Amino acid sequence: MDVTTIIDPLNDAQREAVTAPQEPVLVIAGAGSGKTRVLVHRIAWLVEVDGVSPHGIMAVTFTNKAAAEMRGRVEQLLDMPVGNLWVGTFHGLAHRLLRRHAEDAGLPKGFQIIDSQDQQRMLRRLIKSLGLDDTTWAPREMQWFINKQKDEGLRPDHIDTRNDHTRAMQVRIYRSYQEDCDRLGLVDFAELLLRAHELWLKRPEILAHYQRRFRHVLVDEFQDTNSVQYAWLRVLTGDQGILFAVGDDDQSIYRWRGAKVENMFQLKKDFPGIRQIKLEQNYRSTSTILNAANAIINNNSERLGKKLWTEGNEGEPIRLYNAYNERDEAEFIIARIQDWVNQGNLRAEAAILYRSNAQSRVFEEYLFKQQIPYRVYGGLRFFERAEIKDALAYLRLIENRADDTSFERVVNLPTRGIGARTVDVIREYARANSISLWESAFGDAGGQLNARAASATSKFLSLVEELAHATESLPLHEQVDHVIERSGLIPHFKKDHSEQGETRAENLEELVSAAQTFEPDEQDDLPPLAAFLSHAALEAGEGQADKWEDCVQLMTLHSAKGLEFPLVFMAGMEEGLFPHKRSIDDPGGLEEERRLCYVGTTRAMSLLYLSHADQRRMHGTDIFAQASRFLAEIPEEYIEEVRPKIRVRRPVYRRSNAFQETPADGIRLGQHVKHGKFGEGVVLNYEGSGSHARVQVNFEAAGTKWLVMFYANLELM
DNA sequence: TACTATTTAATTTTT
DNA sequence: TTAAATAGTA
Numbered sequence: 001m002d003v004t005t006i007i008d009p010l011n012d013a014q015r016e017a018v019t020a021p022q023e024p025v026l027v028i029a030g031a032g033s034g035k036t037r038v039l040v041h042r043i044a045w046l047v048e049v050d051g052v053s054p055h056g057i058m059a060v061t062f063t064n065k066a067a068a069e070m071r072g073r074v075e076q077l078l079d080m081p082v083g084n085l086w087v088g089t090f091h092g093l094a095h096r097l098l099r100r101h102a103e104d105a106g107l108p109k110g111f112q113i114i115d116s117q118d119q120q121r122m123l124r125r126l127i128k129s130l131g132l133d134d135t136t137w138a139p140r141e142m143q144w145f146i147n148k149q150k151d152e153g154l155r156p157d158h159i160d161t162r163n164d165h166t167r168a169m170q171v172r173i174y175r176s177y178q179e180d181c182d183r184l185g186l187v188d189f190a191e192l193l194l195r196a197h198e199l200w201l202k203r204p205e206i207l208a209h210y211q212r213r214f215r216h217v218l219v220d221e222f223q224d225t226n227s228v229q230y231a232w233l234r235v236l237t238g239d240q241g242i243l244f245a246v247g248d249d250d251q252s253i254y255r256w257r258g259a260k261v262e263n264m265f266q267l268k269k270d271f272p273g274i275r276q277i278k279l280e281q282n283y284r285s286t287s288t289i290l291n292a293a294n295a296i297i298n299n300n301s302e303r304l305g306k307k308l309w310t311e312g313n314e315g316e317p318i319r320l321y322n323a324y325n326e327r328d329e330a331e332f333i334i335a336r337i338q339d340w341v342n343q344g345n346l347r348a349e350a351a352i353l354y355r356s357n358a359q360s361r362v363f364e365e366y367l368f369k370q371q372i373p374y375r376v377y378g379g380l381r382f383f384e385r386a387e388i389k390d391a392l393a394y395l396r397l398i399e400n401r402a403d404d405t406s407f408e409r410v411v412n413l414p415t416r417g418i419g420a421r422t423v424d425v426i427r428e429y430a431r432a433n434s435i436s437l438w439e440s441a442f443g444d445a446g447g448q449l450n451a452r453a454a455s456a457t458s459k460f461l462s463l464v465e466e467l468a469h470a471t472e473s474l475p476l477h478e479q480v481d482h483v484i485e486r487s488g489l490i491p492h493f494k495k496d497h498s499e500q501g502e503t504r505a506e507n508l509e510e511l512v513s514a515a516q517t518f519e520p521d522e523q524d525d526l527p528p529l530a531a532f533l534s535h536a537a538l539e540a541g542e543g544q545a546d547k548w549e550d551c552v553q554l555m556t557l558h559s560a561k562g563l564e565f566p567l568v569f570m571a572g573m574e575e576g577l578f579p580h581k582r583s584i585d586d587p588g589g590l591e592e593e594r595r596l597c598y599v600g601t602t603r604a605m606s607l608l609y610l611s612h613a614d615q616r617r618m619h620g621t622d623i624f625a626q627a628s629r630f631l632a633e634i635p636e637e638y639i640e641e642v643r644p645k646i647r648v649r650r651p652v653y654r655r656s657n658a659f660q661e662t663p664a665d666g667i668r669l670g671q672h673v674k675h676g677k678f679g680e681g682v683v684l685n686y687e688g689s690g691s692h693a694r695v696q697v698n699f700e701a702a703g704t705k706w707l708v709m710f711y712a713n714l715e716l717m
Numbered sequence: 718t719a720c721t722a723t724t725t726a727a728t729t730t731t732t
Numbered sequence: 733t734t735a736a737a738t739a740g741t742a
Contacts (some may be wrong), residue, residue: 063731091732094723115732224731257730356728357734378730414718419718538732558729580728596729620733637725 006044006077011030011709017277018042022050024262024271027246030308032284032564035246039218040073042244047078054085057220061089064539066220083143083522086214090229091189092538094196096524097252097375101206105199109398110530112265113537117384118405119143119188125408126177129431137173146174151226152192153260184402184436197232203407209477211238222247226258245269249304250297253558253596255588264304282308282562286315291609293601294495299633315606317640320631323613330362333569334370336609340567347373351553353600355578359571360554367552377555387493387504390534392513394487395480398468399530409617412490415475417456425449463487475515476528483507557600568604573612574625597630
């Protein structure tokens with residue numbers, strides 16, 4: 001093969017990275033600077049020029065999509081399949097290791113992966129069974145706590161609970177939860193990583209084996225690694241391993257789920273003399289957009305320091321639109337998309353980006369009204385659909401009778417007379433004797449079930465046994481087909497003649513074809529059903545179908561990372577929404593919001609629209625907001641403000657409504673007021689008028705309260 | 718046991 | 733506003 005095909009398409013910095021000698025390298029790759037290309041070409045270079053076998057290379061990514069793309073591009077460039085190259089997500093690779101060394105990792109051979117939904121369900125049940133109040137010990141928060149500990153590599157014993165009752169209880173829940181998981185052979189996402197890391201530490205000979213094999217470890221999106229992931233990589237590379245890390249500290253937007261940008265700094269300490277290469281030439285955006293993005297990110301303090309530049313032209317100024325409210329904003333944006341399409345462009349080239357999912361609603365409404373096809377990213381994934389999870393629950397029970405989550409899910413689905421009462425008894429007995437629900441049900445919960453419940457329960461148990469038996473020797477897709485029919489799921493959904501029932505039945509059929517087309521990874525050496533179930537847990541599948549239709553793209557700023565569009569709208573640029581109010585008070589949180597803004601801005605190739613609304617309906621009430629501070633961080637020279645057109649159908653009544661909504665003369669947002677009992681405060685919001693008017697006041701001492709104007713007797717200050 | 722009414726809380730998300 | 737979880741009723 002001709003080496004020039006590997007290095008010719010590269011610029012100097014890219015080439016330096018790709019052809020670097022075999023030593024640790026950190027590539028700081030700005031947005032749109034060709035980082036995937038560098039990774040792909042680096043692998044090709046190692047194989048073609050340095051004569052490294054693909055067998056000795058591991059490439060780690062965060063998403064399945066990125067992993068698939070990387071493998072595809074490497075194979076295309078090398079013009080040969082590289083089946084023995086390990087490319088995968090952290091979770092996928094950890095899973096593979098744990099399957100291969102289940103016993104050494106202290107896991108049962110048939111362990112199964114639970115997703116975060118299952119994890120939350122388990123915690124909900126656990127908290128109840130411990131007799132704890134689920135408001136104080138909210139399952140969601142416990143889940144967050146446990147995952148955070150695991151992300152930090154902490155087991156219950158590692159956590160100091162002295163003088164902290166709350167912490168002690170959290171750890172107690174963590175401990176019980178983990179005991180349940182271990183007993184039932186269930187592994188959550190964070191556990192995959194932690195176990196894999198512990199495997200290295202516990203079994204040096206296994207570690208040594210992989211250290212010898214994977215001399216080259218390449219990591220994508222390095223700024224998103226959490227503590228365990230970093231530790232895992234650090235241990236794997238040891239003294240001899242050659243790490244090639246690619247990341248961008250300015251695009252670190254997952255701090256809230258454990259990502260540590262600091263890992264990029266840590267690299268320099270752990271690998272003294274690491275070769276650092278910056279990719280600063282951007283191939284995506286106009287200079288106007290790029291300069292604006294640079295100006296925004298410059299307001300952050302903790303950076304590795306990098307300045308993107310482009311040879312591209314100046315392009316159009318960034319357009320700023322101050323909307324009256326969120327509907328006006330949506331109308332404006334959709335009108336611009338219409339213009340864009342009328343000029344002969346594709347709808348798919350236009351993306352509407354927003355901070356939070358709830359914002360998509362208005363856009364959807366207007367797009368639907370205008371009959372413009374659109375696609376919302378980040379909806380329910382295929383394998384997350386309720387009916388799919390129902391079917392998977394049956395399949396999981398076939399694999400592992402101890403899977404309590406699955407047991408609970410389908411024990412009475414379709415309804416077969418096993419009600420909450422009966423399940424309570426079974427659950428109680430299981431807990432008291434530390435056995436699975438299946439075992440508990442098998443012994444009629446120690447004989448506590450009445451005749452009717454016992455007979456219904458035993459019918460369920462034999463149903464699962466029958467399914468297991470009947471499908472034993474069938475090929476995977478027939479196995480699935482059999483299960484969805486005979487479990488009664490398909491008849492159950494078909495019985496419901498509503499549109500929803502039909503879709504659900506269709507989705508189940510779709511599961512059969514998913515099983516049919518499923519190709520297990522040859523490296524993963526698992527029985528077909530087990531492989532399929534792992535696949536379903538680790539790869540939730542695409543959101544919506546019809547990928548090929550030309551439609552407008554709607555997504556959160558987070559899910560836009562890594563993508564690019566000729567025309568980008570960033571909507572809802574308002575204080576409190578973006579930056580979000582939950583991040584605004586924490587400097588670190590605010591910097592992360594700013595990075596998010598940087599990410600959004602750098603998605604745009606040629607045209608960028610920013611918009612904010614004076615008034616926005618949130619959670620049912622109208623709130624007022626100021627323009628985002630990020631707007632003020634863009635130099636004026638790059639911005640052109642779009643004046644609203646004078647429209648014939650100006651919604652005058654809305655204006656007057658808003659006017660009437662002022663609850664009393666002199667009450668404005670931000671107005672300082674004094675209350676007889678609560679003292680001094682600031683008006684945050686108000687609603688209604690006349691004697692019904694209510695104001696929300698943030699009191700210095702008493703906190704935020706809603707008060708009825710009529711009674712409150714507020715004194716203006 | 719199954720269905721309906723009420724309450725509650727609401728960033729960001731991949732695995 | 734609205735989705736989801738829980739409480740209450742037939």
